[in-house]
Amino acid sequence: MVRHIARTLAKMIITLFVIVTLVFFATRLSGDPINYVVGQGITQEDRELLTRYYGLDASIWEQYVRFLGSFVDGQFGLSFVERRPVADIVAERVWPSLQLLLSGIALTILVAIPLGILAAIHRKSWIGSAVMTVAFIGYAVPNFVLAVFMVLVFAFTLNWLPVVGNSTPWHFIMPTITLSGALIAALTRFTRNAMLDVLSQDFMRTARAKGLSEAVVILKHGFSNASITILSVLGLQIAGLAAAGNVVVEAIFAWPGIGALLVNAAILRDFPVLQFAVLAVAFAVIIVNGVIDIAYAYADPRIRLGRA
Amino acid sequence: MPLLSVRNLKVAFGATEAVRELSFDVPTGGTLALVGESGSGKSATALSILRLIEREGGRIAGGTITLHEDLGPVDITALDEPSLRALRGNRISMIFQEPMTSLNPVLTVGNQVAEVFIRHRYMSNRQALAAARDALDSVRMPDPQRRLSQYPHELSGGLRQRVMIAMALACRPRLLIADEPTTALDVTTQAEILNLIRELQAEIGMAVLFITHDMGVVAEIADRIVVLRDGRKVEEGAVAEVFRAPRHAYSQQLMAATPKLGSGSPAAPAGAAKLLEVRDLTTRFTVRGGFLEERRSIDAVRGVSLSLGRAETLGLVGESGCGKSTLARSILRLVEPASGGILLDGQDVMRAGRVELRALRRHAQMVFQDPYASLNPRLPVHDLVTEPARIHGVVTARDQRDLAATLLKSVGLEEDVVDRYPHQFSGGQRQRLCIARALSVKPKLIVADEPVSALDVSIARQVTDLMLELQQREGISFLFISHDIAVIERVSHRIAVMYRGEIVETGPSQAVLRDPRHPYTRRLLASVPRTDPAGRRAFVQPLPAVSSPQPGARLREAAPGHFVRENAA
Structure with missing residues (x-):
């Protein structure tokens, strides 16, 4: 188990380094930031002055080394636009994003897994078909359409829920649902299939032959096995949720998180902020995957005991 | 009075009848063997007794299953779900064929055995684990304390089957249903498990309903035998009598097809x-380990x-x-x-x-064990059996169908099946297709890896006869691999x-x-x-x-x- 965790950690660090490098070179290919920092029509001297001021006159390798060096002082350089340490800018955005992400994951697990199990048990009755139909619709509706629809109904028409910002718990409802809608649908479907696979296994018959109640058979013997496959998919899906989902949802609901920051930094070619924001998202995805990797190993004794 | 009386039992899967008007008794403390080949309805009968058949998509369409208990007879077909749950694993237990898949891979052995005590004896966790340890000990499990915290994949097949038996016998049932409990095990392990079941039967005084296709196992363990075919009873009697003089033609055929050790081998070819x-x-x-391993x-x-x-x-x-x-x-x-x-x-x-x-x-061609997995389901027979010949350029596209017809005839199939697909054949026929495929390039050597292990005995006999015949006709050498x-x-x-x-x-x-x-x-x-009940070893x-x-x-x-x-x- 210790070896497994050590391996997982080493993989995480290597992945982060690769991402950092890719992001650095990708941003350099995206255009000259000077054009965005100042308007059109500045003189050639001013342009050169600014280029030197932002350190963009050095060779790309020198910039890369300096970029890696900025990790050491913990400030990650200064924002081109705000002239503040990037670390401070990103830091104040991390918590709102994380809150949204965690509530999205919690809602997904709490809704999708019970629904999926229900759909598997009642696969031949109307309950199963109803759950799967709703899940199918949920999967087909894009998240921004769902968001606009909810805003129209619950904010503008009924006036029940606030739309902008994150100041009260009420503010969480619509962004969380938007964020997790498609994932709930996908995970419900996946949980159902994983459970159906398990329900037909021989050991389920053994469990019933012991005289165990249906609840024990389904939850203890069935779900404990299905959870292994569910976890592996959840890890991948959450990565998508953190990266792409947050950007859209934060833009729609003006959520003061990393996603919104990322969009702005990209538009303004604010390289230091952009690089670090991408890094922060990647870091979150990797952490979540690492945690799920370890949870996965814990759920499956064949991995935990080092004999896959 | 018998412990269990089955009368006119009918089991159906949809419109197909798996068991038809079956009646038999399991004597108190005795062993009855239900014998038949695949599709004979023997497992359906076993699952009906525990009323688990509904879970498998079947239905008891008629008849009664009466358990004669101390408090009076109970008709299992009429019980409600709570009473059935109180019965299962308590008064009637069952062990299954596949010890690899019949235990839950993510729960510890201790947890799975203790569960039975918690369910039927209302023990606390701690008491149940202690009882589980004793239960493992009583099935002669080496080092029972350590087993409690192990998972099924850490145990060998024989030890897993011991865990299954410990679970089944935890509550000292009146009846143990054993559905092919040794079929997936090696022969030395099989002998140990059969021994164990006999010993425990004497200890607990329970009755055993033993389901098997293997006449050798029947001779080892059973007192009485019921021979099933297509869901019907074709013969019933004391084991010694049925083995000495089987009355029904099918029983005779089954006996003859069962390979018996000591019945001789073919004469070696001279000076080969x-x-x-x-x-x-x-x-x-x-x-190869993964990263950093x-x-x-x-x-x-x-x-x-x-x-x-x-x-x-x-x-x-x-x-x-x-x-x-x-x-x-x-x-x-x-x-x-x-x-x-x-x-x-x-x-x-x-x-x-x-x-x-x-x-x-x-x-040198190969024939594999699983005739279901070793034929591409998307190819018609004429493509399948001539594929090696095409690969080696032995046959032209024009002659392919003729070659297929010849090959099919040589393995005893009709020529007109050339356009069918593998799923339209039975297991034995598929193995013939595999042999025909190997023959298509006129090989000098056929390596056959457990070619008959997945087949019923009478079918297996036909396939081995075919191989002998081909050897005599075409002079092929065989490397024949089997655990049997x-x-x-x-x-x-x-x-x-x-x-x-x-x-x-x-x-x-x-x-x-x-x-x-x-x-x-x-x-x-x-x-x-030994396929002779008279020569049964005491222990x-x-x-x-x-x-x-x-x-x-x-x-x-x-x-x-x-x-x-x-x-x-």
Whole structure:
């Protein structure tokens, strides 16, 4: 188990380094930031002055080394636009994003897994078909359409829920649902299939032959096995949720998180902020995957005991 | 009064009737064997008694199943779900065929056994675990305390089946239903498990309903026998009588088809020239670890030498995991051997390049165990059976159908099935297709890896008869691999016994079987069930484990052509 965790950690660090490098070179290919920092029509001297001021006159390798060096002082350089340490800018955005992400994951697990199990048990009755139909619709509706629809109904028409910002718990409802809608649908479907696979296994018959109640058979013997496959998919899906989902949802609901920051930094070619924001998202995805990797190993004794 | 009376039982799956008007009694404390081939309805009957049949998509369409308990008779077909749950695992228990899949892989052994005590004896967790330890101890599980925290994948097949038995007998049931409990086990393990069931039956005084297709097992364990065919009872009686004089034609056929050890082997072809010579072959598997994990290597086959003459059959026998399949694949270089020499028809297989190897494989074809998995479901029969011939350019597209028809005829199938697909054939017919496919390139050698192990005995008999016939007609040599020594005896001129990657004894079939020299061979032979209830061993002595062969030991000639490993005690 210790070896497994050590391996997982080493993989995480290597992945982060690769991402950092890719992001650095990708941003350099995206255009000259000077054009965005100042308007059109500045003189050639001013342009050169600014280029030197932002350190963009050095060779790309020198910039890369300096970029890696900025990790050491913990400030990650200064924002081109705000002239503040990037670390401070990103830091104040991390918590709102994380809150949204965690509530999205919690809602997904709490809704999708019970629904999926229900759909598997009642696969031949109307309950199963109803759950799967709703899940199918949920999967087909894009998240921004769902968001606009909810805003129209619950904010503008009924006036029940606030739309902008994150100041009260009420503010969480619509962004969380938007964020997790498609994932709930996908995970419900996946949980159902994983459970159906398990329900037909021989050991389920053994469990019933012991005289165990249906609840024990389904939850203890069935779900404990299905959870292994569910976890592996959840890890991948959450990565998508953190990266792409947050950007859209934060833009729609003006959520003061990393996603919104990322969009702005990209538009303004604010390289230091952009690089670090991408890094922060990647870091979150990797952490979540690492945690799920370890949870996965814990759920499956064949991995935990080092004999896959 | 019998413990369990089944009367006019009818079980249906949709519109098909799996069991028709079946009646039998299980005597208190006695053992009844339900015998039949696949599709005979024996498992459906067993699952009906626990009323688990509804879960499998079946339905009890009529009849009664009465359990005569101390408090009076109970009709199981009329019980509600809570009463059934109180009955299952408590008064009536069941063990299943596949010990690999019948235990939950993510729960500890202790948890799974303790569960029964918690459910039926209302014990606390701590009490239940202590009881589970005792239950494991009573099925002669070595080191029971440690087993509690182990998972099923850490145990061997035999130990897993012991866990199943411990679970089933936890509440000292009146009736144990054993559905093919030893079919997936090696023959030495089978002998141990049968012994165990008999001992525990005497201890607890329970009745056993034993479901099997294996007449040898019936002879070992049962008092009475019910023979099923297509869901109907064709014969019932005391085991000794039915074995001495089976009345129904189907029982007679079943008895005749059951391979019996000691019924002789085919005569060796006189002065056969060598076709295959394998010298000192070693095949090593490197278990490659993932990232940051070291490699380990395992010798699956270690220093094996063997030879095979033209039109000769060499039977390779050994238990699961002994390396016999790896050896077969190594000979054709489907798995790359680490060292050693292979001569096929005078040509060096080990040194052959890619092109030469392809040409060589034309002379050596393979037939696999699972006829369901080894035929591409999307190809029609005429494509399937002629595929090797097309690959080796032996047949033109125009002659392909003619060749297919000829091949099908030679394996005893009708010519007009050439346009069908594999799913339209039964298991035995599919194995014939596999053989026809191998024959399409007129090979000199067929390597058959457990070719009849997945088939019912009467079908298996037909397939081995076909192989013998082909050998006589076309002079093909066979390397015939099986875990079943009785089947090996029937088909082989010579036998090689494999144990832990090495050949420990080899020689003419009758020499090896009548005069086994190596302790492992003796142990193997002693474990084979006798198909004669009169000769039933009172209690088989627990067989001593045989230590792993020492590396470097050579084969010594004990009698003409009969070689034994030197370190044999």
